[in-house]
Amino acid sequence: MSGRKAQAARNDELILQAARAVFTADPGAPIAAVAEKAGVGISALYRRYPSKEALLQKLCGDGLKLYIEVAERALADESDPWESFAAYLRGIVEADSSSLTIKLAGTFTPTEELGRDAARTSALAVEAHGRAVAAGVLRPDVTPADVALLFEQLASIKLGGDERAAQLRQRYLTLAMDALRVPPAHRDLPGPPPADAELATRWRPQA
Known part of the structure; x- marks a missing residue:
């Protein structure tokens, strides 16, 4: 993959790992908590997953x-x-x-x-x-x-x-x-x- 695609794939993996950790600890947590744990910007998360439900x-x-x-x-x-x-x-x-x-x-x-x-x-x-x-x-x-x-x-x-x-x-x-x-x-x-x-x-x- 190109550098940009590889970075996007890494971000996606970080987001999913963070989402699993956050939501299995607290299903009511806001999606911003996932972005924070993943170390990515909230805009980057929303580009991949437009809502908490989608995630x-x-x-x-x-x-x-x-x-x-x-x-x-x-x-x-x-x-x-x-x-x-x-x-x-x-x-x-x-x-x-x-x-x-x-x-x-x-x-x-x-x-x-x-x-x-x-x-x-x-x-x-x-x-x-x-x-x-x-x-x-x-x-x-x-x-x-x-x-x-x-x-x-x-x-x-x-x-x-x-x-x-x-x-x-x-x-x-x-x-x-x-x-x-x-x-x-x-x-x-x-x-x-x-x-x-x-x-x-x-x-x-x-x-």
């Missing part, structure tokens, strides 16, 4: 597309039913698209494209679940809705920085997967458990 639509659209990519990749692996389902679970938790659902659902008007992508994610979730149940590797009393809420529960873990939160989410996903699997499994959990000092940080006043 929210873009964020959630990207989240849906990432979900679809992760799910389709996991489902393409037909070598081991449990490993395929586990790859789907781990990939969705790592992608952290559920944080957008928790904070942004109902805060903007979905477009037709978002509706189509949402329908696709739902279909993939049902397919991943149905395949695992049919193969006898997933508890049959667990539903796709159970899994969706499990994703949201894991996304709510925000202890420490981004890297530590991601590590803890995978730790508790592993614990949950041992209970979901047929027969139940007992594996070493990834990452250390939260220390008392880490838990205590939640009670400190925010700067």
Whole structure:
């Protein structure tokens, strides 16, 4: 890309990263807070996204597309039913698209494209679940809705920085997967458990 196009692409990435951080912390935050966090002028932001609603639509659209990519990749692996389902679970938790659902659902008007992508994610979730149940590797009393809420529960873990939160989410996903699997499994959990000092940080006043 030319210098101008490359700069525009960098600005767009900065804007989207900032928007995710700002709006998952406070969905009611003004769009000016995104420009400030991204380090770009408000006019540059408005040239790319003419309204807060357009920015929210873009964020959630990207989240849906990432979900679809992760799910389709996991489902393409037909070598081991449990490993395929586990790859789907781990990939969705790592992608952290559920944080957008928790904070942004109902805060903007979905477009037709978002509706189509949402329908696709739902279909993939049902397919991943149905395949695992049919193969006898997933508890049959667990539903796709159970899994969706499990994703949201894991996304709510925000202890420490981004890297530590991601590590803890995978730790508790592993614990949950041992209970979901047929027969139940007992594996070493990834990452250390939260220390008392880490838990205590939640009670400190925010700067």
